[in-house]
Amino acid sequence: MQSGRVCLREALEAHFFxxxxxxxxxxxxxxxxxxxxxxxxxxxYVPLSDKEKKKITRELVQTVLARKPKMCSFLEWRDLKIxxxxxxxxxxxxxxEDQDNELITLEIIHRYVELLDKYFGSVCELDIIFNFxxxxxxxxxxxxxxxxxxxxxxxxxxxxxxxxxxQENIDFQMRLFSGVMVPNMVSESSGLFQTS
Numbered sequence: 001m002q003s004g005r006v007c008l009r010e011a012l013e014a015h016f017f018x019x020x021x022x023x024x025x026x027x028x029x030x031x032x033x034x035x036x037x038x039x040x041x042x043x044x045y046v047p048l049s050d051k052e053k054k055k056i057t058r059e060l061v062q063t064v065l066a067r068k069p070k071m072c073s074f075l076e077w078r079d080l081k082i083x084x085x086x087x088x089x090x091x092x093x094x095x096x097e098d099q100d101n102e103l104i105t106l107e108i109i110h111r112y113v114e115l116l117d118k119y120f121g122s123v124c125e126l127d128i129i130f131n132f133x134x135x136x137x138x139x140x141x142x143x144x145x146x147x148x149x150x151x152x153x154x155x156x157x158x159x160x161x162x163x164x165x166x167q168e169n170i171d172f173q174m175r176l177f178s179g180v181m182v183p184n185m186v187s188e189s190s191g192l193f194q195t196s
Contacts, residue, residue: 025104027146028080028095029056030139032128035089037061040128041135045146064091074102085109089125112142115156137163 032041075082083105084093092109116123141156
C-alpha cells in the first residue's frame with residue numbers, strides 16, 4: 001500500500017507534469033541558500049530594487065532557518081505564501097501569490113532539484129557554487145517569468161546538452177582562431193584557412 005505523499009505526488013505528476021493541469025503558478029522569486037544562511041542562487045520574477053531584494057532575502061533566510069525541521073514547509077509572509085524545502089545542506093525557497101497552490105510549488109522545487117541532480121550527477125552545494133551559471137540556465141529552461149515553461153525533464157536536459165555542445169564549439173573556435181591551438185592540429189592544408 002502506498003503512502004498518501006506518494007499518491008499525491010503521482011497524482012500531481014500525472015496531471016501537472018503531463019500538461020493536463022490548468023493551474024499555473026506565478027512565482028515571485030526563488031532563493032537557494034545554505035544552512036549557514038549563505039545565498040547561493042536568487043531568481044526574481046518581479047521588479048524590485050536591490051535594497052528591497054536584500055531586505056527580503058535577509059528576512060526570509062532568517063525566518064526559514066529559525067523554523068524547526070518538523071514544521072510545515074509553507075508559511076504566510078507579507079501578502080505572499082512562502083514554500084520551501086531542504087535538500088541536504090541547501091534550502092530551496094519560493095514565494096507565490098496567496099491563491100496559488102503550495103503542493104504544486106513543492107513539486108516544481110522537486111523537479112528543479114531532479115534536473116540539477118540529473119545534470120550534475122548527485123548535485124551538492126559545491127556544484128551550485130562553482131557552476132552557478134549552469135544552475136541558472138537549468139532554472140531558465142524550466143521556469144520562464146515565474147511559470148513552468150517545460151515540465152519534461154528529458155526536454156530540459158536535451159536543451160541543456162545542446163547548449164553545452166554549442167558552448168564547447170564556440171570555445172574550440174575561439175581557441176582555434178586566437179592561435180592557442182597546438183600548431184599540428186591546425187594547418188593550412190586542413191582547409192580551415194584556405195581562400196578562394
